Amino acid sequence: MAKSVTRIYSRYSREAVSLLGGLVRAARKERKLTAQELADRAGISRGLVQRIEKGNPKCEIGTVFEVATIVGIKLFNADKTTLTKHIRQTEEKLALLPKSVRKTKKVVDDDF
Amino acid sequence: MAKSVTRIYSRYSREAVSLLGGLVRAARKERKLTAQELADRAGISRGLVQRIEKGNPKCEIGTVFEVATIVGIKLFNADKTTLTKHIRQTEEKLALLPKSVRKTKKVVDDDF
DNA sequence: TTCTTGTGGTCTATACACAAGTCATAGGTA
DNA sequence: TACCTATGACTTGTGTATAGACCACAAGAA
Numbered sequence: 432m433a434k435s436v437t438r439i440y441s442r443y444s445r446e447a448v449s450l451l452g453g454l455v456r457a458a459r460k461e462r463k464l465t466a467q468e469l470a471d472r473a474g475i476s477r478g479l480v481q482r483i484e485k486g487n488p489k490c491e492i493g494t495v496f497e498v499a500t501i502v503g504i505k506l507f508n509a510d511k512t513t514l515t516k517h518i519r520q521t522e523e524k525l526a527l528l529p530k531s532v533r534k535t536k537k538v539v540d541d542d543f
Numbered sequence: 544m545a546k547s548v549t550r551i552y553s554r555y556s557r558e559a560v561s562l563l564g565g566l567v568r569a570a571r572k573e574r575k576l577t578a579q580e581l582a583d584r585a586g587i588s589r590g591l592v593q594r595i596e597k598g599n600p601k602c603e604i605g606t607v608f609e610v611a612t613i614v615g616i617k618l619f620n621a622d623k624t625t626l627t628k629h630i631r632q633t634e635e636k637l638a639l640l641p642k643s644v645r646k647t648k649k650v651v652d653d654d655f
Numbered sequence: 656t657t658c659t660t661g662t663g664g665t666c667t668a669t670a671c672a673c674a675a676g677t678c679a680t681a682g683g684t685a
Numbered sequence: 686t687a688c689c690t691a692t693g694a695c696t697t698g699t700g701t702a703t704a705g706a707c708c709a710c711a712a713g714a715a
Contacts, residue, residue, distance in 0.1 A: 438605065438606070443626065444609045444611070447612075450619065453630060453634065460640040463644050463646075467692095474551065475550075477675095478694095479672085479673065481694090490673095491602065492600060492601075492604040493552050495604045496560055497556045500555050506559040514562060521562060528572040529572065529713080530713090532661075533661070534575075534660090578663095579661080579662095589704095590704075603703095643683065644683095645684070645691070
């Protein structure tokens with residue numbers, strides 16, 4: 432029942448979210464946009480822009496990526512075409528991998 | 544009051560979320576982890592892992608990054624130290640930028 | 656083949672992210 | 686200098702993402 436979710440994040444992912452937020456803020460100021468303007472363009476509230484820029488990990492990833500895109504941040508260091516290509520490659524890779532991961536239990540493979 | 548949020552995402556950010564989800568799935572299978580195991584390690588439910596891997600944009604960015612980190616995906620093509628360095632650079636950049644963005648109104652700077 | 660288990664669904668109840676609003680202050684501009 | 690606005694920090698009400706349970710099917714293993 433979705434109880435008191437005090438989630439623990441690893442240092443790495445916390446920093447990644449923080450960095451993305453910082454990049455958004457820097458990119459926004461470089462483009463001379465106010466928080467309100469950016470919020471309007473993204474169709475969100477100014478308060479949410481604040482939280483994203485502060486690196487709040489509980490924001491929707493779609494919204495964060497959208498805001499990042501608006502201020503011109505390249506996700507995965509990839510532009511539009513590279514991104515599409517990357518997706519196709521991942522799909523091909525997934526097609527090769529087994530549909531389900533199954534443990535061969537009882538078989539002690541730690542035979543060291 | 545937070546009315547029927549049917550948010551619109553740009554193609555780019557939708558694809559970025561999708562790609563990340565696909566990468567997580569591929570990386571998980573390569574590491575021979577079941578969805579349940581990954582969920583346990585991340586401290587989330589299996590259903591959430593499913594949505595993340597499907598590229599649902601409404602998942603928390605912190606959770607998505609955490610899951611990605613667990614399966615060994617490098618965010619921003621950066622490892623731990625690179626990430627920290629990157630954050631410092633962004634902070635320095637922000638220190639140089641004006642604290643608040645202010646429009647010089649009436650001044651038509653589009654003097655082309 | 657059968658058996659086991661991983662996966663993809665659905666459904667419900669609850670905690671919380673969000674929008675919208677207010678206020679105080681910092682900090683650019685004139 | 687004083688004015689004005691962007692920002693930060695709140696508050697409140699509501700929609701919804703989530704956990705957790707369930708079921709059905711698929712897919713490896715024996």
